Amino acid sequence: MTDLLDVERIRKDFPILTRRLADDHPLVYLDSANTSQKPQQVLDVLDTHYRLHNANVARAVHQLGVESTEAFEAARDTVASFIGAPSRDEVIFTKNSSEALNLVANTLAWATGPLAVGAGDEVVITEMEHHSNIVPWQLLTERKGATLRWFGLTDEGRLDLTDIDSLVNERTKVVSLVWVSNMLGTVNPVADIVRRAHEVGAIVVVDASQAVPQLPVDVAALGADVVAFTGHKMVGPTGIGVLWGRRELLEQLPPFLGGGEMIETVAMARSTYAEIPHKFEAGTPPIAQAIGLGAAVDYLQSVGMEAIAAHEHEITAYALDRLTEVGGITVLGPTEAVDRGGAISFELDGVHPHDVSQVLDSRGVAVRAGHHCAKPAHARFGVQSSTRASFYLYTTPPEVDALIDGLHYVKKYFRVG
Amino acid sequence: MDLNALYQEIILDHYKNPLHAGLREPYGAEVRHVNPTCGDEVTLRVQLAESADGPVVHDVSYDAVGCSISQASASVMADLLIGKPVAEAMSVHEDFLALMQGKGQVVPDEERLEDGVAFAGVAKFPARVKCALLAWMAWKDATAQVTTPLTEEEVR
Numbered sequence: 001m002t003d004l005l006d007v008e009r010i011r012k013d014f015p016i017l018t019r020r021l022a023d024d025h026p027l028v029y030l031d032s033a034n035t036s037q038k039p040q041q042v043l044d045v046l047d048t049h050y051r052l053h054n055a056n057v058a059r060a061v062h063q064l065g066v067e068s069t070e071a072f073e074a075a076r077d078t079v080a081s082f083i084g085a086p087s088r089d090e091v092i093f094t095k096n097s098s099e100a101l102n103l104v105a106n107t108l109a110w111a112t113g114p115l116a117v118g119a120g121d122e123v124v125i126t127e128m129e130h131h132s133n134i135v136p137w138q139l140l141t142e143r144k145g146a147t148l149r150w151f152g153l154t155d156e157g158r159l160d161l162t163d164i165d166s167l168v169n170e171r172t173k174v175v176s177l178v179w180v181s182n183m184l185g186t187v188n189p190v191a192d193i194v195r196r197a198h199e200v201g202a203i204v205v206v207d208a209s210q211a212v213p214q215l216p217v218d219v220a221a222l223g224a225d226v227v228a229f230t231g232h233k234m235v236g237p238t239g240i241g242v243l244w245g246r247r248e249l250l251e252q253l254p255p256f257l258g259g260g261e262m263i264e265t266v267a268m269a270r271s272t273y274a275e276i277p278h279k280f281e282a283g284t285p286p287i288a289q290a291i292g293l294g295a296a297v298d299y300l301q302s303v304g305m306e307a308i309a310a311h312e313h314e315i316t317a318y319a320l321d322r323l324t325e326v327g328g329i330t331v332l333g334p335t336e337a338v339d340r341g342g343a344i345s346f347e348l349d350g351v352h353p354h355d356v357s358q359v360l361d362s363r364g365v366a367v368r369a370g371h372h373c374a375k376p377a378h379a380r381f382g383v384q385s386s387t388r389a390s391f392y393l394y395t396t397p398p399e400v401d402a403l404i405d406g407l408h409y410v411k412k413y414f415r416v417g
Numbered sequence: 418m419d420l421n422a423l424y425q426e427i428i429l430d431h432y433k434n435p436l437h438a439g440l441r442e443p444y445g446a447e448v449r450h451v452n453p454t455c456g457d458e459v460t461l462r463v464q465l466a467e468s469a470d471g472p473v474v475h476d477v478s479y480d481a482v483g484c485s486i487s488q489a490s491a492s493v494m495a496d497l498l499i500g501k502p503v504a505e506a507m508s509v510h511e512d513f514l515a516l517m518q519g520k521g522q523v524v525p526d527e528e529r530l531e532d533g534v535a536f537a538g539v540a541k542f543p544a545r546v547k548c549a550l551l552a553w554m555a556w557k558d559a560t561a562q563v564t565t566p567l568t569e570e571e572v573r
Contacts, residue, residue, distance in 0.1 A: 022418040354455060354484035354548065355424075362418045371456040378456070384482050385456045413420070414429070414485075 004307040011394050013039035013299075025364030028402045033182050033210060033343040033390030034368050035232045038296075042235060045295035049288045057287055058261060058278075072287050075294030076277070082297045083227070084218035085244055092243040092250070092280045093290050097209040098132040100228035100243035101176070103280060104205055105136035107253040108174065109143055115173075115203075115252055119145035122171045124202075126151040126159055126188075127380050128181045131373040133207045137176060146173070153380050157184040157333035164196050172202040179211035180341040183374040183388065184333030185316070187211075187341055194223040203249065209233055210341055213392070214312045216305040225249050231289065236296030240289035243280070250276045257282035300393075308393045312342040315391045319344055319400045326407045328417045332381050343390040345372065348407065350416035353387040359413050360406045367403070422538030423545065424485065431489035431532065436496045441478040445563035450555040452547050457483030459491060459552050463559040465503060472503040472564065477556060486536075486545050491552035493532045503560060509533075510557055517546050 011017050014037045019027040029037060049071065055064035057072045080088040094100040108117055117123070123137050127150050141148040149167055152160045159177075168175055175197040180187050190206055197204045204224040211217060212227075213234035219227050226249065231240040245253075255262055255273050259282035264272040273279050300308065317337035323329050328349035334340045348356055357369035368388045371378050378384060389403055411417045440447075444462035451458045459481040466475035477495040481488055494513075498506045513533055516523050521541040525534040539549045 352484035352488075354457075354486070354545070358423065358542070358545070359420060362420045370454065375456060384458070413424070 005303065005311045005393060007311070007394060007396050010303065011396075013041065014394055015040060015043070017394060021364045022362070025362075028363075028365040028399045030389040030391065030395070030399065030403060031366045031368050032213075032392035032395070033233070033388065035238070036213065036235050036392055037394065038235055038237070039299050041299050042237070042292050042295045046237060046288050046292045049291050054288075056284055068287060071291045071294075072285070075290045075297075078294040078297045079242055080244075082217075082301065083212065083242075083244060084220050086220055087247055089276050090244055090247050090250060092245070092277045093285050094228075094241040094243050094280075095239055095286060096232075096241035097207060097228045097230040098136075098241075100230075100241050101132055101205070101207060102136045103243055103256045104176075104226050104228075104245075104253075105140045107256050108203075109140050110254045111252070112254075113252070115249075117141070117144045117146050117173050120171060121146040121173045122149055122169070123147070124149045124151070124168055124172055124175045124197075126177045127153050128157070128159070128184055128186065128374065128377045129176075129178055130182055130207065130209070131375070133176055133178060133205075134376065137174070147171075151177070153184075153377070156335075157181070157186050157381075158339075159186070159188055159193075161189075161192065164193070168193070168196045168200055168202065170200050172197065172200055174203050174205060176205035176207070178207040178209075180208075180214070180343075181333065181374075181377070182210050182343055183345050183372045183377050183386070185341045185343045185345070186333055187215075187339040189339075190222055190224060198223070210343065213300075214341055215309050219244050231293040231296060234293075234296055235299055236293040237286075237289040239286045240293045242293075247276065250280070255282075256280050259283045261285070303393060311393055311395075312391060313337055313340075315395050315397065315400065316340060316342045316344065318397055319389065319391065319403070322400055322404045323407075326404060326411070328411065329407070332378075332383070332386055342392065342395075343388055345386040345388040347383060347386055348410065348416075351410055351414045353385045355414065356387045356407070356410050359410045360403070363402070363406050363409065365402055365406045419538070423542055425535040425538060427493075427532050427535035428485060428489040431492040432485040435481075435488055435492035437477060437479070437499065438481075438492065438495075439478060440480050441476060444476070444478065446559040448555050448559040448562065450551055450558065452483070452487070452551055454547070455483075457481075457487045457548060457551055459483070459487070459555050461491075461552060461555040461559055463556060463563055465560070465563050468502070470502055474498045474501050474503060474506050474560075479552060479555075481552065483551065484545075484548055486539060486548040487551045490536065490549045493535070494552050494556060497531055497533055498556065503564065506560075507557075510553060513553055514550070516540060517549055 055068040057069040205226040206224040208229040212229040232238040262282040353369035461479040464476040
């Protein structure tokens with residue numbers, strides 16, 4: 001590998017990567033698409049916040065309140081700049097991607113006027129979505145009497161766009177799709193879909209949960225109307241997600257949760273609401289988590305997203321290549337590292353993914369087994385579950401080698417092949 | 418980590434050559450249970466027969482998709498329960514449940530659980546306990562449906 005990253009230096013920033021597991025096996029963490037590990041720089045920011053600056057935000061006049069509020073809003077600036085948001089006010093903090101997607105689907109259900117979704121309207125998703133980008137749209141269309149439609153997949157695990165012009169039509173109100181699949185690894189041609197959706201006046205929602213951690217992102221250039229992602233997959237804490245939306249859209253949508261901080265004024269008869277972003281941030285927000293996300297963004301930027309993307313590409317290509325040596329492996333999704341993210345789901349003939357994962361775990365290799373919250377995509381390929389290895393900026397070729405050795409051992413253990 | 422404690426030879430044998438597999442007629446009740454976290458599925462049928470000593474488990478048939486633990490568990494369970502009076506089968510069910518939930522501290526009774534004792538090691542792997550229990554929970558559910566008279570609402 002010709003690597004742009006100094007991975008050995010990066011690994012020193014992640015304390016957990018020195019963990020020894022049962023039988024003194026070093027941790028080989030290949031589950032970053034599930035959640036990433038956290039660098040010391042993020043842990044320090046969380047610790048410092050709680051030790052020195054902890055106070056509620058936007059309510060307290062005292063010095064700690066001012067410090068906490070400044071740090072929280074500075075994190076918003078950091079995230080806005082990181083994703084190329086035209087305005088910091090377009091960055092809404094949520095608890096995760098699921099909440100961000102549900103916020104959009106629910107407020108669309110409550111919207112009146114041009115955004116309202118009703119009988120005869122259509123919402124289009126894809127067959128490779130995570131459950132969190134399927135269920136909210138099922139709920140919306142069921143509640144409003146609208147119709148849910150979806151793009152199918154090719155055998156290679158790419159979107160089948162052959163019928164895009166009939167699928168996305170003048171009845172389409174929303175197109176919601178994943179940018180980088182958490183299961184197949186596919187990187188979708190978002191710009192092509194945005195172009196067609198905007199021709200017919202539909203809103204485009206992008207689930208960027210796997211994209212923002214591993215690709216340079218510019219939401220303005222992407223052209224979508226809404227982008228959702230989550231902090232814990234990008235070296236940040238759990239409990240913090242981001243919804244970016246175009247200002248005009250966010251201003252037209254009704255509030256989501258009601259409560260403190262989202263109001264302008266409250267009387268017993270009725271209330272008026274704050275401007276964005278606070279309109280969508282009812283209650284005490286995840287303060288430390290947002291500040292931690294800001295630190296995570298600083299960390300990723302110090303490494304460089306171009307370099308991270310290049311590393312992800314190299315390590316994925318290396319893993320795809322080495323997996324072909326094992327025998328009996330079927331990769332679900334693109335088998336070449338072209339328009340492909342760093343998650344590889346596969347079947348091993350004769351051994352169930354749970355058993356694969358259990359035996360790998362006994363050697364310190366952590367992968368995910370199951371449906372990865374993408375049951376329809378598994379059904380599309382005629383399987384019920386798969387084993388998934390996923391990589392990040394700290395993943396090394398010897399860790400991929402440990403996976404391959406582990407898979408040979410799995411085959412021996414279960415006497416297959 | 419003692420993998421062999423989890424994957425006992427008996428378990429791997431049942432996984433490779435499951436007993437009583439496939440769905441058969443006649444049956445008194447059919448249920449479908451899934452493990453939502455991993456997607457393992459079992460469709461299971463129970464047929465009871467009357468005897469002088471009360472109802473007896475006449476047949477347990479199943480169609481299961483899942484890992485070695487869940488598949489082997491269905492096989493062991495069907496072999497263990499078929500032919501037993503329902504009351505005794507329920508008591509064996511309780512023993513197996515106690516073993517699985519015992520965090521490795523429960524000593525199984527081989528007289529009663531037979532090949533089921535091979536699952537003692539599973540109790541030390543909390544993530545796999547649900548795999549071992551999938552078919553057992555389905556059996557209990559199906560049996561309850563046969564033995565409990567339908568409510569008026571269900572009849573309608």
